[in-house]
Amino acid sequence: MSANELIANLDKLGDEFLSVIQPLSDEQAIRAAQAQFLGKKGKVSEVMKELSKLPPADRPLVGAAVNKVKQTIEEQVCRRLGELTALAAKADLARVVDVTLPARPVPQGHLHLLTQVRLEAVQIFSELGFVVADGPQIETDWHTFEALAIPKDHPARDMQDTFYLSEEIVLRTHTSPVQVRTMLTQAPPIRIVAPGHVYRRDDDPTHSPMFTQIEGLAVDEGLSFADLKGVLIHFVSRFFQKELTVRLRPSYFPFVEPGAEVDMQCSFCGGSGCRLCKGTGWVEIGGAGVVDPDVFAHCKIDSEKYTGFAFGMGLERMAMLRHGVNDIKFYYEGDVRFLEQF
Numbered sequence: 251m252s253a254n255e256l257i258a259n260l261d262k263l264g265d266e267f268l269s270v271i272q273p274l275s276d277e278q279a280i281r282a283a284q285a286q287f288l289g290k291k292g293k294v295s296e297v298m299k300e301l302s303k304l305p306p307a308d309r310p311l312v313g314a315a316v317n318k319v320k321q322t323i324e325e326q327v328c329r330r331l332g333e334l335t336a337l338a339a340k341a342d343l344a345r346v347v348d349v350t351l352p353a354r355p356v357p358q359g360h361l362h363l364l365t366q367v368r369l370e371a372v373q374i375f376s377e378l379g380f381v382v383a384d385g386p387q388i389e390t391d392w393h394t395f396e397a398l399a400i401p402k403d404h405p406a407r408d409m410q411d412t413f414y415l416s417e418e419i420v421l422r423t424h425t426s427p428v429q430v431r432t433m434l435t436q437a438p439p440i441r442i443v444a445p446g447h448v449y450r451r452d453d454d455p456t457h458s459p460m461f462t463q464i465e466g467l468a469v470d471e472g473l474s475f476a477d478l479k480g481v482l483i484h485f486v487s488r489f490f491q492k493e494l495t496v497r498l499r500p501s502y503f504p505f506v507e508p509g510a511e512v513d514m515q516c517s518f519c520g521g522s523g524c525r526l527c528k529g530t531g532w533v534e535i536g537g538a539g540v541v542d543p544d545v546f547a548h549c550k551i552d553s554e555k556y557t558g559f560a561f562g563m564g565l566e567r568m569a570m571l572r573h574g575v576n577d578i579k580f581y582y583e584g585d586v587r588f589l590e591q592f
């Protein structure tokens with residue numbers, strides 16, 4: 251065969267390939283056709299065998315024609331595969347996506363139960379004019395105990411109850427030191443609430459080494475125990491969304507005088523007696539009292555002029571009473587099945 255004949259044959263192979271793959275509609279068949287033309291025993295290779303029989307001067311021309319047909323075939327393979335992919339995507343779109351269907355719900359987080367309860371408590375107190383105050387969780391012995399008239403030999407200072415970081419530094423065991431920090435930096439009238447973490451060496455179903463309290467403090471001229479009781483009654487009624495009363499049981503906290511344990515009417519049975527309140531109709535929610543003049547003295551507040559009241563409550567307990575949570579660990583384990591419920 252002459253060079254010209256070979257070149258004409260090669261051109262024909264290019265056209266032939268096009269007509270072979272155009273009707274094919276899957277990749278495997280297209281690849282097989284490609285092999286039939288470009289494979290070792292393919293049609294193009296057959297033509298190339300003739301190449302060696304040509305006079306050397308003619309070979310480059312035919313070689314170029316071989317390269318051209320190879321390139322053409324490869325381009326056609328790419329083009330056809332691209333067409334098929336586009337067709338498949340279009341079909342998929344028509345079949346799978348019904349844009350009128352409602353979207354699938356996207357899982358969404360929400361505030362932790364304790365955060366919800368904290369924000370709600372703060373909201374209720376803020377309606378009464380209380381603002382949020384803050385203090386460190388790593389606190390001095392002085393702010394935590396000394397300034398609150400808790401003497402060195404008080405059981406609360408026992409190594410059994412308090413995490414000591416050093417002789418003078420503790421993890422605060424209650425939010426009451428925020429009272430001290432506030433009174434040292436603000437002049438009366440004062441009305442603050444201080445929610446935050448506190449730490450004690452305690453661990454059982456109703457106690458955790460870390461838990462959350464909310465502290466309240468009001469200092470002004472002429473404040474009385476009655477104001478304290480009014481604030482607490484308002485708080486529990488708003489928080490539990492029903493009219494509940496509060497009972498103040500005489501008790502002793504070194505930093506208040508008189509001091510009281512705060513009980514509220516059981517929110518489950520309304521006071522008639524149930525398992526939750528152990529049949530008494532009352533549940534304990536915290537401590538409270540009238541600020542001891544000793545504490546005022548530590549904080550440079552004139553106890554002749556001002557009086558004040560303070561209270562402290564556990565937020566885990568409030569959440570428990572509101573939602574029936576029966577193990578304090580649930581709050582901290584991060585189990586989504588628990589958290590999702592609130």
Ligand code: DAH
Binds near residue numbers: 466505560
């Ligand atoms: N700090 C006390 C505790 O953690 C609770 C408390 C009692 C806070 C009486 C007060 C209060 O402000 O007046 O046990």
